[in-house]
Structure formats: C-alpha cells, structure tokens
Amino acid sequence: MIRHLGYACKNMTLGNKVLTDRTLREARFTLERVDDLVLKNSQDLITIMQWNADNEIKFFRIGSGLFPFMDHPKQYYKFEDLKNWPLIAANIAVAGKIAADNGIRLSCHPGPYTCLASPDNLTVIKSVKTIEMHAMLGKMLCLPTDDFVINFHMGGVYGDKRETAKRFINNLNTLLTDWERKHITIENDDKASMWSISDLVEYGIGNKVRLVLDVHHHRFCNRESLHDAADMAFETWPTDQVPKIHYSESAEGKKPQAHSDYIFDPIPNDLHSRDYDVMIEAKAKELALQAYQRKYQLLHS
DNA sequence: ATAGGTCAAGCGAGG
C-alpha cells in the first residue's frame, strides 16, 4: 500500500525566487560568485524543507544543483574552499533537522550523466565525482538514520549487459566508499533495450544495491509484469525499510517518456503487501501532488 | 523588464 507521496527538487508554490539550483556559466566562474550561490541555495533548501514540514509532505528529493560545478572534472573548488562553508554546512544541517523532526524522507537523484558502468574511464571518473558530491550532501544533512539514498540509472548498456553489469559492480566495489555503496539505489530505465528491474536482478545489481521501481519507465522497458517488478525491487529492501517507487505520466504532444505537468490516473496501491513511498515526478511538482491528493481524497500523512 | 539563445554533462531512440 502507498504510504507517503513525495515530489522532486523544486517548489512551485514558493515561486521562482526560492531556488536550490542557482548556477552560473562556466566562463563566469569565480569562487566568490559560486560561494554566494551555494549560500543562497542552502538557505532556500531550509525554506523548502520548512514548507514541506508545514504542509505535511513527508518525502522529498533534494535537487542536484546545490553546488554548481563542484563535481566538474576541472575541480574548480572543494567545499572547504568556500568562504561561507561553515554557514552553508549549518544551513544544510538545519534542513536535515527539519526533515528528521518532521519525518520527511530525503533522497537525491544525480543526473543522466552519471554513468558508473561506462567503458570510458573519464566518464566513470566524472560519475564518481558526482556521486561523491551527492554523498557529501547526504552526510551534511546530519540525519539520524541511514534512510537517505543516492538514486541513479545504470547509464547505458554499451552493447553487452553482462559486461556492463560486471563493470558496474567492479567500479562500485573499488571506486566508492562504504558509505556511498550503502546509500546507492538503482532505478529501471525507460527504453526497451535498457535495464528493466528483472535485468537488474538477473545481472546481479540487485544483490549489490537496492532497486527503485519507476512505474512509468516500466511501461517502456519490461520483461516482467509490474507486480513482478515490484516484488523483485522490494525484495532488495530490508523488511525494516520502506521501499520507494517513482510515478509519473506521459506529457501530451511529446515523446511518451516526457513527464506531464500533473498526474491524472490513480497510482497503483496494490503493488505489494508492504508499504511503499511514491515519488511523483511531475512538472508541476508539489502542486501535482496536492491536486492528486484532492482528487483522490487521499490522506497520506 | 523580458525575450530568446545558450549551457557542463552520456546514452540511446527516432527522424
């Protein structure tokens, strides 16, 4: 059964002045500019988290744009290089405290350029840097539990799933820390040739990390029923943890994989006997979540 | 003040 509903990264209600992904063009990069942006991003993360608490939203994805260029291969800066780093760290810890005090589950989702299994070594190195940056964020939240996850995709098939899975597992084992390994989840893909939940299980990924079922992606890439996918994905989550799924719908007039502003259909509530939390991926963000709750009269606390 | 082009990035599908 569905437990909490969540939304991702940005808040429409608070408007476009409250942002956690202020950035700048690479050509304009200076440490002073980025310091100012990161400080503002961290302050607004508090604002959004407090809004979540006030509105009883208990599942939220933190955006990946908090620290512009921090995972860039040119290594423009490290966190400690920021003059305001103590204040920024404190802000992020406050956001984490609000989440912890209000039972808000937090996750993050490094982007499609995170390709840990790439045959290209530079791509792997960049992917590791991205994962490290998200891990730093996860630690800075100072959460009292290990519930925070860094969720991403395999990144590609590269013509051979078995070899790619071996590279993934090898890179996972050798290039990442225990903390990072422990907090990674992998999500199924939205193209038929790519990674279904059953593929992730069959090729051993599900033995190494937990799997997140994306219901929308499953439509485009499946070698198993949705219920079987849920069974397989949830099996990778210890029974004292609540598994997560993603839910979204197609936008009209675009590729079917594109996300709609709002969601209209009922989210499957019978995927599993276990409780699960649902990350709603809709362009209208928390407005889509709230509209869904009103429409279906759901009282997800 | 706003419109429109631009942006750091990997992969695969489709035209």
Add this chain to the structure above:
DNA sequence: CCTCGCTTGACCTAT
C-alpha cells in the same frame, strides 16, 4: 547527423 528526453530550467546578452 541532429534532436529529444532524462535529475532540474536558470543564466546571460541583447533589445
């Protein structure tokens, strides 16, 4: 070969 779509539009320049 180009565009789209993904985690997410915001930045920047010219008007």
